């Protein structure tokens with residue numbers, strides 16, 4: 001091994017990664033938003049993305065039980081919203097209301113998209129993998 005490399009313990013050093021706001025909902029309940037950075041591309045045809053959500057997040061069980069989520073891509077205008085949705089929990093606050101974000105109906109989905117974001121990817125869960133602390 002070249003002397004210019006330092007041997008370190010195994011880790012997930014794929015940074016930086018784009019953070020997104022993921023919206024989710026269960027029938028009859030207020031929708032929620034979670035900020036995620038552990039998001040990736042899995043396949044192009046059919047198109048598949050991955051999200052990695054810690055089990056203690058309020059959004060974890062919503063996504064698991066609804067079987068869907070919406071990835072909202074964010075621009076610079078929404079950095080503060082993204083920050084807020086990444087530190088506050090939907091257990092305690094209504095993030096759409098607090099950040100004056102507009103839930104937009106997505107045909108065939110319970111979860112709304114965020115109207116202020118420039119683009120969204122509406123996703124159905126086709127496969128999930130559970131590790132001790134996370135589901136992806």
Ligand SMILES: Cc1cc2nc3c(=O)[nH]c(=O)nc-3n(C[C@H](O)[C@H](O)[C@H](O)COP(=O)(O)O)c2cc1C
Nearest residue numbers: 035036037038053054057058059086087088089090
């Ligand atoms: C930039 C950023 C990236 C984050 N990425 C993740 C992530 O990939 N997975 C995760 O479980 N939590 C991630 N979080 C933490 C959650 O967004 C945060 O715990 C949030 O308050 C959970 O909301 P909820 O309890 O309403 O689901 C991130 C937070 C920030 C600020």
